[in-house]
Amino acid sequence: MSVGADGPRTSRTTTGGGGRSGGRRPRPSSDDGGFVSEIEAEEAAREIALRQLSAAPRSRAQLEQAMAKRDVEPELVARVLDRFTEVGLVDDDEYARMLVRTRHAERGLSRRGIAVELRRKGIDDATAAGALEQVxxxxxxxxxxxxxxxxxxxxxxxxxxxxxxxxxxxxxxxxxxxxxxxxxxxxxxxxxxxxxxxxxx
CATH class of the missing domain: 1.10.10 (Arc Repressor Mutant, subunit A)
Incomplete structure (x- = not known):
């Protein structure tokens, strides 16, 4: 603390990276080497997932992998994908059913062949078994x-x-x-x- 003409003043110390802003932990920016807020980071994570979904239907595991490759933090991945699941953008049950229908009808794959593909795409065994009942x-x-x-x-x-x-x-x-x-x-x-x-x- 220092004393000035207007009375005592408390000096502020800053930590590396500019300290906290608005209670949010700053995150590295991949664009300019600076920092982005958690809100900005979450928006970027949503964009990654939405781009993946706009290209083709995806399982939750596939989206997790895509976001991990872009260095999105695990807790942020979970938060974004939980929200996508709530609103129906991510639905592993429907994804698995769709995959079974198309792989059997268009490629003539057996149930065993389709099961291998479902597993490779991150669909759990119980979900896969339910979807495979269509064939x-x-x-x-x-x-x-x-x-x-x-x-x-x-x-x-x-x-x-x-x-x-x-x-x-x-x-x-x-x-x-x-x-x-x-x-x-x-x-x-x-x-x-x-x-x-x-x-x-």
Whole structure:
């Protein structure tokens, strides 16, 4: 404290980074090396998430990863995404259901293949299981049969073992098991006129 003409004055000490402003902890700015308020930081975090969602539907885990890559603090990530969840912008249940529908209808993936993708996108097992109920065994077999027919048509004239390997590889990548693939191969080739079905098909 110092004494001036108008009486005692209390000097203020400042801490590194300019001290506190309005009760908010200053945060580093990625643009100019200065500081941004928590309000500004939260707005920037929201913008990151909104840009991700405008490009394509995302799971909460995907948004968390995108924000972490931009050095958004974990508590801020949680606050922003909690709010997005409240207003329906983030909904892992709906995201998982959408992914199951599109991957099965458009790509013909099996439930196992879709489950792998859901896990990779950060969907928990319980949510994934609920979404996968949209596809039953009959749906799965029908999709697999379509792929078998297409692959057989595309490999007509090739050696039987080559055709077999290609069918197994194509459907295996989509998550179908070897027993189902083998059975569908035998069924689809049952009426072939130009030779017997190999015993190991």
């Amino acid at each position: 039953d065994e009959d749906d799965e077999e029908s999709a697999a049969r379509v792929h078998v027919r297409r692959k057989l048509a595309g490999t007509a004239g090739l050696d039987s073992q080559v055709r077999r390997r290609r069918v197994y590889a194509a459907l295996g990548r989509r998550g179908y098991g070897p027993e189902l693939i083998g059975r569908l191969l035998r069924e689809e080739l049952a009426d072939v006129d130009d030779g017997d079905i190999p015993g190991d098909w």
